[in-house]
Amino acid sequence: MAASSIRARVRAEMIDEIKVVARRHLATDGANLSLRAVARDMGMVSSAIYRYFPSRDDLLTALIIEAYDALGAAVEAADAGPDRLDLRGRWHAACRAARDWALTHPAEYALLYGSPVPGYAAPDDTIGPAQRPPVTLVGILRDGLAAGRLSPPPADGLPGELRADLAEIADAYFPGVPEALLARGMAGWTQLFGLISFELFGRINRALPHRDAYFDHQTALMADLIGLPRD
Amino acid sequence: MAASSIRARVRAEMIDEIKVVARRHLATDGANLSLRAVARDMGMVSSAIYRYFPSRDDLLTALIIEAYDALGAAVEAADAGPDRLDLRGRWHAACRAARDWALTHPAEYALLYGSPVPGYAAPDDTIGPAQRPPVTLVGILRDGLAAGRLSPPPADGLPGELRADLAEIADAYFPGVPEALLARGMAGWTQLFGLISFELFGRINRALPHRDAYFDHQTALMADLIGLPRD
DNA sequence: CTTCGTCAAGAGCAGTGCTCTCTGTTTTGT
DNA sequence: ACAAAACAGAGAGCACTGCTCTTGACGAAG
Numbered sequence: 001m002a003a004s005s006i007r008a009r010v011r012a013e014m015i016d017e018i019k020v021v022a023r024r025h026l027a028t029d030g031a032n033l034s035l036r037a038v039a040r041d042m043g044m045v046s047s048a049i050y051r052y053f054p055s056r057d058d059l060l061t062a063l064i065i066e067a068y069d070a071l072g073a074a075v076e077a078a079d080a081g082p083d084r085l086d087l088r089g090r091w092h093a094a095c096r097a098a099r100d101w102a103l104t105h106p107a108e109y110a111l112l113y114g115s116p117v118p119g120y121a122a123p124d125d126t127i128g129p130a131q132r133p134p135v136t137l138v139g140i141l142r143d144g145l146a147a148g149r150l151s152p153p154p155a156d157g158l159p160g161e162l163r164a165d166l167a168e169i170a171d172a173y174f175p176g177v178p179e180a181l182l183a184r185g186m187a188g189w190t191q192l193f194g195l196i197s198f199e200l201f202g203r204i205n206r207a208l209p210h211r212d213a214y215f216d217h218q219t220a221l222m223a224d225l226i227g228l229p230r231d
Numbered sequence: 232m233a234a235s236s237i238r239a240r241v242r243a244e245m246i247d248e249i250k251v252v253a254r255r256h257l258a259t260d261g262a263n264l265s266l267r268a269v270a271r272d273m274g275m276v277s278s279a280i281y282r283y284f285p286s287r288d289d290l291l292t293a294l295i296i297e298a299y300d301a302l303g304a305a306v307e308a309a310d311a312g313p314d315r316l317d318l319r320g321r322w323h324a325a326c327r328a329a330r331d332w333a334l335t336h337p338a339e340y341a342l343l344y345g346s347p348v349p350g351y352a353a354p355d356d357t358i359g360p361a362q363r364p365p366v367t368l369v370g371i372l373r374d375g376l377a378a379g380r381l382s383p384p385p386a387d388g389l390p391g392e393l394r395a396d397l398a399e400i401a402d403a404y405f406p407g408v409p410e411a412l413l414a415r416g417m418a419g420w421t422q423l424f425g426l427i428s429f430e431l432f433g434r435i436n437r438a439l440p441h442r443d444a445y446f447d448h449q450t451a452l453m454a455d456l457i458g459l460p461r462d
Numbered sequence: 463c464t465t466c467g468t469c470a471a472g473a474g475c476a477g478t479g480c481t482c483t484c485t486g487t488t489t490t491g492t
Numbered sequence: 493a494c495a496a497a498a499c500a501g502a503g504a505g506c507a508c509t510g511c512t513c514t515t516g517a518c519g520a521a522g
Contacts, residue, residue, distance in 0.1 A: 007488070007499085014500095031346060035479065047480080048501050056479065115262060115345025116432050130434070157451065162444040169438050183445075187452050191418065193434075194425025201347050203361070203424075207400050213393040214414075220388065221418050225456045238468085238520075266510065278511080279470050287510065469518080478509065489498070 015052050017042065019066070022059055026107045031114070033060065057120055060111070065126055067108040072132025074101045079136050087144045087228045088220075094136055095192050095219040102196045113197060131173070137192075138174050138185040141226065145177065149229055155180040181226075188222040195219070246283050248273065250297070253290055257338045262345070264291065288351055291342070296357055298339040303363025305332045310367050318375045318459045319451075325367055326423050326450040333427045344428060362404070368423075369405050369416040372457065376408065380460055386411040412457075419453040426450070 021041050026033055035056050036046040053059040078097030082089035102109040112130070116122075144150030155163070158180055166179035174182060195218055198204045199211060208214055252272050257264055266287050267277040284290040309328030313320035333340040343361070347353075375381030386394070389411055397410035405413060426449055429435045430442060439445055 011499095030348070032478095034477085036477080045502055046478095047482090047503080050480075051500060110346035113346075113428075113432070113434065115341035117261070122433070158448065159441075159444045161441045162448055165439045165441055165445070172438070183448060184452065187422065187449050190425040190429055190449065191422050193429065194421040194423075197344075197428065198421055198424065201344070202353070203344065207403070208396045210390075210392045210396050213390045214396070217389065217393055217414060218418055218421070221415065221456060225452060242468095263509095265508085267508080276471050277509095278472080278513090281511075282469060463522100465520105465522080467518105467520085470516095472515085473513090475512080476510095479507095481504105481506080483502100483504085485500100485502085487498105487500075489496105491496080492494090 011052070018049065018052055018059070019062060022063060023108070026063065026111070027105070030107055031110055035059070060117075060120070061123055061126070063108070064111055064122065065129055067105065067112055068126060068129035068132070070105070070108075071098065071101050071112070072129055072136070074098070075133045075136050079140065084143060085147055085149060087140055087149060088223055088230065090140045091137070091188075091223050091226075091228055092216065092219060094133075094140070096215075098133055098192060099196050099199075099215055102200055106200055109196070109200060113193060114201075134186070134189040135173055137189050138177060138182065140228075141181055141185050142174055142177050144228065145181065150181075150227055152178040153180045153184060153227060158183070184226045188219075188226055191222050192219065242283070249280065249283055249290070250293060253294060254339070257294065257342070258336070261338055262341055266290070291348075291351070292354055292357070294339070295342055295353065296360055298336065298343055299357060299360035299363070301336070302329065302332050302340075302343070303360055303367070305329070306364045306367050310371065315374060316378055316380060318371055318380060319454055319461065321371045322368070322419075322454050322457075322459055323447065323450060325364075325371070327446075329364055329423060330427050330430075330446055333431055337431055340427070340431060344424060345432075365417070365420045366404055368420050369408060369413065371459075372412055372416050373405055373408050375459065376412065381412075381458055383409040384411045384415060384458060389414070415457045419450075419457055422453050423450065 018038060022033060022038050025037055025041070029037070033056065035049055039046040039049050049059075053062070074097045075094050078093040079090050081093050084090075141150060145152065155178065158166070162183075163179045166182050170177050170179060170182050177185075195215055199215070204211075249269060253264060253269050256268055256272070260268070264287065266280050270277040270280050280290075284293070305328045306325050309324040310321050312324055315321075372381060376383065386409065389397070393414075394410045397413050401408050401410065401413050408416075426446055430446070435442075
């Protein structure tokens with residue numbers, strides 16, 4: 001058993017090293033990760049990698065899950081910083097953390113939120129980690145509502161079918177959050193994703209050198225839309 | 232000269248057919264376009280393609296430019312439908328047109344707004360067509376401002392440096408549009424892009440079957456943020 | 463009628479993911 | 493303790509990719 005675990009430990013270390021090298025390749029060479037190049041860097045032959053990952057897609061999936069978790073952890077840690085009642089402070093901290101992580105890990109961000117690879121379908125293991133950032137954001141709204149520092153927006157503009165969809169999501173992840181507020185929270189999350197993607201994928205105007213200020217202003221606009229108090 | 236132009240015409244038709252076949256491959260097989268497969272479909276050998284396009288990236292660039300123009304034309308046509316003073320009608324029409332185009336041309340949309348290919352840098356020819364949708368959207372705000380149906384938002388929250396950046400963009404594309412309003416317009420454009428990307432790239436909640444209603448509600452929220460009158 | 467530019471084909475290079483077979487080592491069951 | 497089974501890595505090979513270079517044929521221009 002102890003002898004078995006030494007083999008298992010070597011194997012686990014091998015898997016880790018493959019992921020580290022693969023992540024390095026991802027950062028330098030971009031999204032088209034080459035198994036052979038990873039193997040070359042490790043002094044192995046390409047077919048040996050298949051002892052540890054059944055296919056290239058499985059290696060990518062492992063990297064994706066870890067990236068989701070890293071992003072989620074960064075956002076959660078930032079949200080945990082300010083006072084619980086400082087809703088705007090938490091909002092900005094969480095948004096900035098997501099952007100900072102994306103800017104320091106552009107290739108991994110592209111892996112998560114870029115165009116999906118045609119043949120590749122993200123397995124179910126990814127959906128849990130993927131939801132950590134939006135759950136954190138809407139959590140800020142939930143806390144604000146509970147503390148009475150946030151009034152739910154009018155729900156009159158919501159069609160019934162959409163309201164039912166949103167209620168289902170709220171039941172699963174955010175019990176007690178009214179549908180209209182949830183919709184606004186999702187709008188904030190969509191905007192955050194759009195802002196980061198525009199900046200990272202280079203579609204943003206070149207004539208916008210002060211990107212930090214632009215980002216902060218746009219996230220503040222969304223905080224206004226959601227109704228976070230200024231205090 | 233006439234004989235020369237017959238040769239040139241055949242050449243132009245050849246280029247067109249390559250692009251048509253390539254677009255078909257793009258739609259079925261996804262983003263990794265294979266030159267050899269295109270050549271095979273045309274009954275040619277792969278090296279013959281290089282008579283017409285110096286590289287695969289150049290072929291992709293041609294497709295990208297045409298896709299930008301198609302999307303831009305769709306958005307502009309939709310915007311031209313409603314009465315000029317029906318700002319909200321124009322806004323929704325333009326947003327829906329962008330989404331419809333993306334849903335019917337997912338691979339081309341991914342080419343435009345997905346993760347950039349590592350080695351590939353979009354040439355300058357693309358930035359003109361790429362700006363047609365946002366120019367159209369902000370044009371709605373400009374018209375509303377000129378007609379007095381839209382009041383510019385307060386500019387007190389804008390840092391000076393950001394204000395200068397926005398003023399430069401406004402001078403180049405939207406003369407007369409105040410900085411704070413331009414920022415809101417860009418927020419709307421970012422949100423539109425984020426909404427479409429989330430839906431198309433599958434990151435949207437599976438538990439949201441009524442996507443049309445969701446999309447309309449989210450774009451209406453942005454119209455509220457911008458200050459488009461309800462009437 | 464010859465010359466020259468264009469076109470398509472073919473071979474070939476370096477690279478890719480992946481499979482299969484072979485050898486050597488390590489762990490496991492008796 | 494020893495044989496059996498599992499595992500790790502190497503190597504060859506398949507089908508595919510983008511791209512280059514050379515060769516031969518054809519049509520337009522002088």
